[in-house]
Amino acid sequence: MNIDYNKEVGKLIKAYRKLRKLTxxxxxKKIYKSKSTxxxxxxxQIQIDIDNLYLIADALDIRVDKLLYNDDQILISDESKNVPKFFKNLTEFYSYMYDGRVNKVIRSKLNxxxxxxxxxYRIMMYMNYKDEKTYQVCENTYFGFIEHFDAKTNINLTNKDTHMEKAIIQILASFLNSETKWSLWTGFSSRPMMPISTKMLISKKSIEIDRNFENILKISNEDIRxxxxxxxxAVT
Incomplete structure (x- = not known):
């Protein structure tokens, strides 16, 4: 597959510019270039040299690696006997949880x-993005690894910008195939500052968010029981 890296980097610059609400x-003006350039x-349309890439990242108040296209995904073959059925041939999947602090669904994409x-396997998680086309533009980025066992799968994560924030996603019975799986997210809230655990839905495909879906993600009476x-x- 031929990838136009100039276009991919340009898309990220544009997405972060809009996120920062800059024209x-x-x-x-911030990078001392013309509007046309x-x-x-x-x-x-034109290639960005490394000096200007750092200048743009500084103007957008982000790390320069946020503007780099990542194509390090691999296809996990059916020949990988240690990969459970749910994750067979997956290079990416999605997670959803309801955040009562802001009363909305937080969606993430994992590569x-x-x-x-x-x-x-190594893994990246892009949490709380607005546009799936530029999902790398998100509130939090995590790196870590996904590890498969007979009874469950663990995903261990570290926040790329705040290394003190660690998280783990535990997915029970990943050897059984289905479109979605319930999991337990255990992590850290920065506002207010506290350790947290909540249920998280893992999906092979992107899910449209509506009121019914929100209710499914909320803590239920059965969860409380x-x-x-x-x-x-507990999440079962």
């Missing part, structure tokens, strides 16, 4: 990257 003219950067061991029964938050 073409405003960002052009910046437009050509965003459309992939499976290079193989570390027979049952272990199990919490009181075990004195633990």
């Amino acid at each position: 073409l003219e405003e960002l052009a 910046l437009s050509k950067y965003e459309n992939g 499976i990257l290079s193989k570390i061991d027979n049952n272990k 199990l919490l009181k029964l075990y004195n633990m938050f």
